[in-house]
Amino acid sequence: MAKQMTEQELVDRFEEAVCNDEIFAVYQPQINHSTGRMVGAEALMRWKDPENGMQYPSDFIPALEKHDLIYRADLHMFELVCRLQRKCLDEGISMIPISFNVSRYDIYNKDFVEAIEEIRKKYEVPVNYLRAEITESSAIGGMELIQEVLHKLHKCGYVVEMDDFGSGYSSLNVLKDLEVDVIKLDMRFMSGEIGGRGGTILGSIVQMTKWLETPVIAEGVETMQQADYMKSLGCNYIQGYLYSKPVTEEEFLQKLNQLDHEPVAPPMDLISTMNADRFWDPQSLETLIFSNFVGGAAIFTYEEGKIEILRVNRKYVKELGMNMEEHEILHSDPRKTFDEGNRKIFEDTLKRAIASQDEETCETWRNMYSDCCGPDRVCIRTFMRVIGKAGKQYLFYAMIQNITKEKRLFADLAENEKKLRFASDQVNIYAWEYTIATKEMRPCFRCMRDLNLPPVIRNYPDPVFESGLFPEDYREMYYDWMRQLEEGVDHLEGVIPLTVGRIPFRIKYTLECDENGKPLKAYGSAALVVEEKEG
Numbered sequence: 001m002a003k004q005m006t007e008q009e010l011v012d013r014f015e016e017a018v019c020n021d022e023i024f025a026v027y028q029p030q031i032n033h034s035t036g037r038m039v040g041a042e043a044l045m046r047w048k049d050p051e052n053g054m055q056y057p058s059d060f061i062p063a064l065e066k067h068d069l070i071y072r073a074d075l076h077m078f079e080l081v082c083r084l085q086r087k088c089l090d091e092g093i094s095m096i097p098i099s100f101n102v103s104r105y106d107i108y109n110k111d112f113v114e115a116i117e118e119i120r121k122k123y124e125v126p127v128n129y130l131r132a133e134i135t136e137s138s139a140i141g142g143m144e145l146i147q148e149v150l151h152k153l154h155k156c157g158y159v160v161e162m163d164d165f166g167s168g169y170s171s172l173n174v175l176k177d178l179e180v181d182v183i184k185l186d187m188r189f190m191s192g193e194i195g196g197r198g199g200t201i202l203g204s205i206v207q208m209t210k211w212l213e214t215p216v217i218a219e220g221v222e223t224m225q226q227a228d229y230m231k232s233l234g235c236n237y238i239q240g241y242l243y244s245k246p247v248t249e250e251e252f253l254q255k256l257n258q259l260d261h262e263p264v265a266p267p268m269d270l271i272s273t274m275n276a277d278r279f280w281d282p283q284s285l286e287t288l289i290f291s292n293f294v295g296g297a298a299i300f301t302y303e304e305g306k307i308e309i310l311r312v313n314r315k316y317v318k319e320l321g322m323n324m325e326e327h328e329i330l331h332s333d334p335r336k337t338f339d340e341g342n343r344k345i346f347e348d349t350l351k352r353a354i355a356s357q358d359e360e361t362c363e364t365w366r367n368m369y370s371d372c373c374g375p376d377r378v379c380i381r382t383f384m385r386v387i388g389k390a391g392k393q394y395l396f397y398a399m400i401q402n403i404t405k406e407k408r409l410f411a412d413l414a415e416n417e418k419k420l421r422f423a424s425d426q427v428n429i430y431a432w433e434y435t436i437a438t439k440e441m442r443p444c445f446r447c448m449r450d451l452n453l454p455p456v457i458r459n460y461p462d463p464v465f466e467s468g469l470f471p472e473d474y475r476e477m478y479y480d481w482m483r484q485l486e487e488g489v490d491h492l493e494g495v496i497p498l499t500v501g502r503i504p505f506r507i508k509y510t511l512e513c514d515e516n517g518k519p520l521k522a523y524g525s526a527a528l529v530v531e532e533k534e535g
């Protein structure tokens with residue numbers, strides 16, 4: 001039976017344990033889930049004490065870090081990995097890259113890269129069979145140190161993996177600043193059932209890493225369901241108990257001999273840093289808007305005619321108005337909802353935005369379908385802007401407004417306008433009465449139907465500003481109107497842009513007073529402003 005060693009025992013026995021190879025490496029295979037072949041492995045530290053039995057990293061690594069012994073332990077591990085790769089080279093055993101763990105304390109040691117290079121050269125192992133795993137938490141001590149180490153590792157030709165990605169809250173920013181070549185996503189950090197909220201986050205992360213052209217390895221994969229799910233997101237590389245627990249060197253060599261595995265790929269190109277800083281920056285307007293602004297926002301990619309939605313905020317889902325769920329929208333291609341004419345409008349706008357590097361807008365009708373609402377036709381105004389580019393792929397930021405109601409209303413009104421063209425311009429298209437003493441507004445039937453107004457609006461006009469029917473910047477002016485009516489001004493007139501579409505209406509008020517001249521009621525009307533054509 002293994003017995004956990006005390007901190008003192010660990011410190012006292014450490015040096016001897018290293019020399020006697022009581023501290024040694026086990027290897028966990030990384031598998032391509034599509035082919036079942038081994039593509040790599042990770043070396044994990046074990047300590048088998050002659051008296052106390054097997055010790056696991058969670059029990060001894062904190063003590064090694066605390067007593068400044070982790071550096072020595074990691075160099076020892078690196079040497080064991082080199083020794084194994086040398087053995088493979090010598091005995092003609094086919095090889096795969098092996099990843100070694102770099103503690104954040106190693107990064108604080110300025111000779112770290114020189115030290116591993118010395119060992120590697122001693123064993124004459126080609127650098128593409130060794131991969132460094134650094135953790136996000138290494139960035140805690142400041143980005144400069146870790147960037148310097150990363151730069152040195154790259155210069156020597158090492159592939160660098162970001163371990164435990166997704167465990168820290170600043171993940172995306174770390175990723176943006178560190179040019180890592182591979183990302184390791186730990187399934188154990190993703191709480192909740194697959195495809196749920198956690199799944200959506202996972203999906204977006206995988207999508208974003210694709211966009212950064214950074215391959216992903218899923219770690220801690222225990223079930224086939226998880227593996228298939230990761231595969232469905234386009235992440236094929238799996239490390240986890242599903243395929244194999246970490247195994248001894250001997251067993252690993254057997255696996256290398258038996259298992260069909262994939263020959264080592266040529267060293268990967270470093271990812272290209274893109275001009276998408278504003279999107280990643282938590283302080284930026286884009287991020288602020290994305291998470292906080294009232295409007296619906298989405299991030300999508302566009303590549304050779306294909307669109308894929310990566311991220312949407314809650315308001316986006318709401319704005320579409322189809323009572324859909326986020327997952328029904330993510331990864332879908334909105335072009336499928338367009339007829340030919342509207343698709344052309346949308347694609348022309350995309351191209352315009354690429355050319356202008358500025359915000360471009362269009363209005364398109366979409367044939368939507370949701371499980372909840374069935375088929376419907378909605379009109380969406382989209383504001384879009386390019387925020388990044390990788391190869392032929394463009395990353396877009398978009399904001400949407402559902403303007404279906406306004407469009408229909410406008411169409412109705414235009415129809416009415418035609419009919420009323422020759423009638424007097426006094427014709428009241430929308431009408432209401434306002435009772436001055438009680439501040440109650442009673443709209444006509446058309447107002448109720450088209451603008452969704454209740455039969456009585458109390459405390460008028462506050463609710464129509466709050467609902468957005470009237471624009472906020474007209475509030476003071478409109479209050480002033482109400483005051484003037486109270487004071488007996490018998491006629492008011494002005495143009496106010498109404499509804500979400502901010503369509504200009506001519507608003508008129510006529511006052512009714514009692515026999516003593518005291519203001520009683522005001523009769524309001526709103527008529528669509530029709531541009532008079534010259535000539």
Ligand code: C2E
Nearest residue numbers: 044045057074077101102103220221222239240241242246
């Ligand atoms: P890590 O680098 O994230 O390593 C992966 C850990 O997840 C390993 O634990 C592995 O055994 C475990 N694991 C792999 N697949 C599964 C799975 O499907 N389910 C579950 N529940 N676990 C899985 P291990 O070997 O106990 O190592 C723990 C941590 O200790 C490592 O996490 C790493 O941070 C550290 N560590 C291990 N070896 C070294 C080393 O040589 N140097 C340094 N500095 N740290 C090391």
Ligand code: CA
Nearest residue numbers: 042101133163
């Ligand atoms: Ca690791």
Ligand code: CA
Nearest residue numbers: 163164186219
């Ligand atoms: Ca990990």
